[in-house]
Amino acid sequence: MRDVRADPVKNSLEILSRESGISLARSTHVNLPGSCKSAERRGSLPRLCAIRLALAVLWLFAPVGMRVAEACVCDANPPCAATWSADAVFVGTVVNEVWEPLAGSLTWLVHNVAVTQTLRGAVGPSAALETADEPTPERLATAISSGAVGWGGSDCDYPFQIGGRYLIYARRTADGRWTTSRCSGTKRIDEAAADLDYFASLPTAEPIGRLYGNIERHVIDPSDRAKSRRIPAPGIPVALTNESHRLMVRTDADGKLDIRVPPGEYTIAPVVPDSVRVYGAPIQRHLAARGCATVYFSLIANGRIEGRVVRENGTPAPRGSVNVIPADLPLDAPVNGYMRAPEASLDENGRFSIDGILPGRYVLGVNARFGPRLDSPYAITYFPGVPRQDASVIAIGEGERKSGFTIVVKPLLETTISGVVVFADGRPVTKAMVTATAVNPAGMSIASSTAENSGAFQLRVLSGLTYVIKAITLTDDGLRQAETTVSVDQETEGIRLSIRR
Numbered sequence: 001m002r003d004v005r006a007d008p009v010k011n012s013l014e015i016l017s018r019e020s021g022i023s024l025a026r027s028t029h030v031n032l033p034g035s036c037k038s039a040e041r042r043g044s045l046p047r048l049c050a051i052r053l054a055l056a057v058l059w060l061f062a063p064v065g066m067r068v069a070e071a072c073v074c075d076a077n078p079p080c081a082a083t084w085s086a087d088a089v090f091v092g093t094v095v096n097e098v099w100e101p102l103a104g105s106l107t108w109l110v111h112n113v114a115v116t117q118t119l120r121g122a123v124g125p126s127a128a129l130e131t132a133d134e135p136t137p138e139r140l141a142t143a144i145s146s147g148a149v150g151w152g153g154s155d156c157d158y159p160f161q162i163g164g165r166y167l168i169y170a171r172r173t174a175d176g177r178w179t180t181s182r183c184s185g186t187k188r189i190d191e192a193a194a195d196l197d198y199f200a201s202l203p204t205a206e207p208i209g210r211l212y213g214n215i216e217r218h219v220i221d222p223s224d225r226a227k228s229r230r231i232p233a234p235g236i237p238v239a240l241t242n243e244s245h246r247l248m249v250r251t252d253a254d255g256k257l258d259i260r261v262p263p264g265e266y267t268i269a270p271v272v273p274d275s276v277r278v279y280g281a282p283i284q285r286h287l288a289a290r291g292c293a294t295v296y297f298s299l300i301a302n303g304r305i306e307g308r309v310v311r312e313n314g315t316p317a318p319r320g321s322v323n324v325i326p327a328d329l330p331l332d333a334p335v336n337g338y339m340r341a342p343e344a345s346l347d348e349n350g351r352f353s354i355d356g357i358l359p360g361r362y363v364l365g366v367n368a369r370f371g372p373r374l375d376s377p378y379a380i381t382y383f384p385g386v387p388r389q390d391a392s393v394i395a396i397g398e399g400e401r402k403s404g405f406t407i408v409v410k411p412l413l414e415t416t417i418s419g420v421v422v423f424a425d426g427r428p429v430t431k432a433m434v435t436a437t438a439v440n441p442a443g444m445s446i447a448s449s450t451a452e453n454s455g456a457f458q459l460r461v462l463s464g465l466t467y468v469i470k471a472i473t474l475t476d477d478g479l480r481q482a483e484t485t486v487s488v489d490q491e492t493e494g495i496r497l498s499i500r501r
């Protein structure tokens with residue numbers, strides 16, 4: 001089970017954390033309400049319901065301990081897998097839902113279920129279901145100190161309806177109750193035909209396990225050589241190892257794997273040469289008798305480029321990132337994660353090593369993807385130390401390794417932008433959110449701050465860049481903002497952002 005944000009938001013948050021020093025760890029404790037209905041029940045942040053599209057922005061300035069609702073992505077979990085990872089499986093009707101005290105000012109949602117049929121495990125005539133993750137004492141303390149009032153609200157919480165009848169895959173909690181989620185296999189009874197058929201087959205099923213899945217290979221997209229695509233990987237040998245034996249199998253013509261093996265704990269991994277990199281291996285899977293498990297692996301040609309980055313005086317340039325960019329990419333095209341552009345971070349000696357590179361022609365760029373940042377204060381520079389149009393091209397063959405490349409970069413000085421945020425009538429905007437986003441690359445390099453009660457703000461930025469300075473605040477009439485563009489050659493003061501109500 002994984003909680004994930006949409007890629008554009010996720011990318012921005014990762015950049016903000018890495019480049020501006022704002023820790024994302026503070027967001028891992030309490031979820032904001034996942035819907036307007038749940039917000040009203042909790043009595044917390046009701047105005048969020050009117051500005052759901054602004055959640056990605058508001059997240060950046062949420063109180064410590066709070067977490068925005070996230071999209072939930074589940075691994076494949078058919079009945080033959082979900083059954084054996086649950087402590088109990090039962091059919092029941094949701095009688096009611098109650099916001100129960102958790103700790104301090106915190107409450108969480110508990111669903112009471114009348115159990116009508118038990119398919120696995122031991123469950124009484126009723127079960128109390130906690131649909132949110134059980135918090136640790138440390139997370140509870142942080143949430144309480146932040147002033148949060150509700151625990152839960154993740155998109156991975158199962159959305160039970162009072163009076164609804166469900167097939168529930170549940171795990172026993174530390175307090176003796178039960179918990180479930182979207183990813184557990186729980187579903188409405190009218191959607192559970194395949195699950196019920198599986199349980200009906202168990203008494204006569206052979207006591208053996210089934211392992212299935214597929215392997216894909218990353219290749220260059222023939223329609224756009226600046227991108228990659230995934231295709232099935234046929235004939236790949238896969239090793240399944242446990243304490244008693246080692247079994248070798250191969251994927252079929254469609255890159256699929258489907259075998260039956262004795263129950264037990266297995267370590268599973270494709271067997272490939274060093275010229276191929278494997279994502280997702282090795283992996284451990286438990287196969288129950290009459291159970292199943294799924295696997296997925298991704299392969300890519302393991303081309304490698306190694307080198308170092310130095311300043312103009314020859315000293316190492318630590319931190320920062322180096323990107324491998326297709327040489328055929330147009331000069332004005334953005335370098336983003338959807339393109340064939342692997343990257344690596346510089347170590348303290350300015351050295352880098354980038355692997356997983358597909359065969360092709362490339363250029364090496366420092367800060368080419370996200371631009372100069374506070375922890376990587378170097379102008380965008382390409383090997384050997386030139387602008388993009390003058391970059392030297394490096395050809396990489398299948399699984400080929402090349403080294404000895406040195407890129408010379410120019411450091412940029414850190415400075416500040418300061419000003420004030422006011423309403424149109426001159427009154428200061430209290431606690432406004434203020435961001436500085438570099439124009440080139442557009443929308444990638446972010447600095448942020450919260451204006452003081454007087455409306456004053458200060459942002460750490462780099463000289464030699466142009467930024468869009470934006471102020472955002474939440475009023476009774478909704479989200480309001482103002483922005484201006486500033487070229488920074490030295491410390492910039494006196495910026496005035498005026499927000500209309």
